[in-house]
Amino acid sequence: MKIKxxxxxxxxxxxxxxxxxxxxxxxxxxxxxNDVVLINFTIDALSTIGLRTWSYAGGVNAAGTxxxxxxxxxxxxxxxxxxxxxxxxxxxxxPKAAKDAVTQQCLDINFSKKxxxxxxxxxxxxxxxxxxxxxxxxxxxxxxxxxxxxxxGFVDDYGSKRNGLWALDILNVNAxxxxxxxxxxxxLGLMGLAMVGMAGLRRRRxxx
Numbered sequence: 001m002k003i004k005x006x007x008x009x010x011x012x013x014x015x016x017x018x019x020x021x022x023x024x025x026x027x028x029x030x031x032x033x034n035d036v037v038l039i040n041f042t043i044d045a046l047s048t049i050g051l052r053t054w055s056y057a058g059g060v061n062a063a064g065t066x067x068x069x070x071x072x073x074x075x076x077x078x079x080x081x082x083x084x085x086x087x088x089x090x091x092x093x094x095p096k097a098a099k100d101a102v103t104q105q106c107l108d109i110n111f112s113k114k115x116x117x118x119x120x121x122x123x124x125x126x127x128x129x130x131x132x133x134x135x136x137x138x139x140x141x142x143x144x145x146x147x148x149x150x151x152x153g154f155v156d157d158y159g160s161k162r163n164g165l166w167a168l169d170i171l172n173v174n175a176x177x178x179x180x181x182x183x184x185x186x187x188l189g190l191m192g193l194a195m196v197g198m199a200g201l202r203r204r205r206x207x208x
Contacts, residue, residue, distance in 0.1 A: 021047065021172045025063035027055075030072065030126065030164035033153050036140055037124040037166070041173045045117050050171030051076050051089075053109040053124075056162075057098040062169040069100055071165040072126040073107045073156040079121040085134035086120075087113055090127060103160045109168075124168055127157060 026039060043049060054061050055071025077088040091097065092110035099106050107127075123131070125140055132138040154162040 021174060023062040023169060023171045024173065025061045025065065025167070025169050027061075027065075027067070027165070027167045030154075030166065033072070033126055033164075034129050034140070035125075035164075036129070037168075038136075039122045039124070039168070039170065040119060041122070041170050042119045043115060043117055043172075044174045046114065047117075047172055048112055048114045049120075049173050050169070051078070051109055051111040051113075051122060052169045052171065053167060054098075054169070055165050055167040056108045056156075057100040057106065059098050059108075061167055062171060067167040068165070069102070070163050071167065072154045072162045074109055074166060074168075075125045075127055075130065076109050076111060076168075077123045077125075077131055078113060079123065079136045081119045081121075083121070083136035085131065085136070086115075087111075088131075103156065103158055105156070105158060105160075107156065122168070122170065124166060126154065 021043075024041075028037065030037075041049075052062075053071075053074045053076070054067040056069070056073055058067050058069030060066050073091070075088065075090050078086040080086055089109050089111040091107045094106035096110040097106040097108040121136060123136065123140075129140050132141050154164055156162055
């Protein structure tokens with residue numbers, strides 16, 4: 001398993017800070033199907049933030065960039081400054097997410113959450129690489145089930161071959177830095193990872 005830090009992306013881009021809420025777009029590419037991207041953001045007051053992906057079905061992100069379809073089936077989870085779990089979304093489902101032209105599935109993320117002022121972390125993984133427990137420090141694991149396609153690279157729940165591209169918007173936040181498309185963010189060991197065997201579990205899908 002690899003944990004990827006968005007810090008490497010931010011170091012390659014012009015940093016900015018603002019007292020006003022902003023929409024920030026990130027793009028990248030997983031090299032491995034069990035990679036994890038972590039992105040920190042801050043908000044200055046009670047706000048409803050948004051998290052939206054575009055790379056499964058494609059579309060136009062908050063920066064006005066057209067994102068090609070074909071990326072993996074994403075999962076996002078939200079964590080507070082202590083690393084405690086807040087919420088997650090696997091698939092937004094139709095009509096909250098766009099329909100992929102090939103698979104006819106709506107598996108991108110379209111998630112919103114009201115949060116108090118503070119610092120938070122978003123994790124982005126491919127299905128079915130879920131968090132181990134309700135603290136970010138516990139890491140992530142493959143959820144083993146009868147569906148084995150995930151272990152063969154970037155393949156969705158329906159057997160469709162995908163790629164490692166991802167695109168994520170973080171909306172209505174006060175954040176530092178903007179990321180450009182970088183194919184391989186540097187790996188950084190931020191936490192101890194626990195491996196657990198979870199045979200026979202079914203896939204979780206949450207719609208928010």
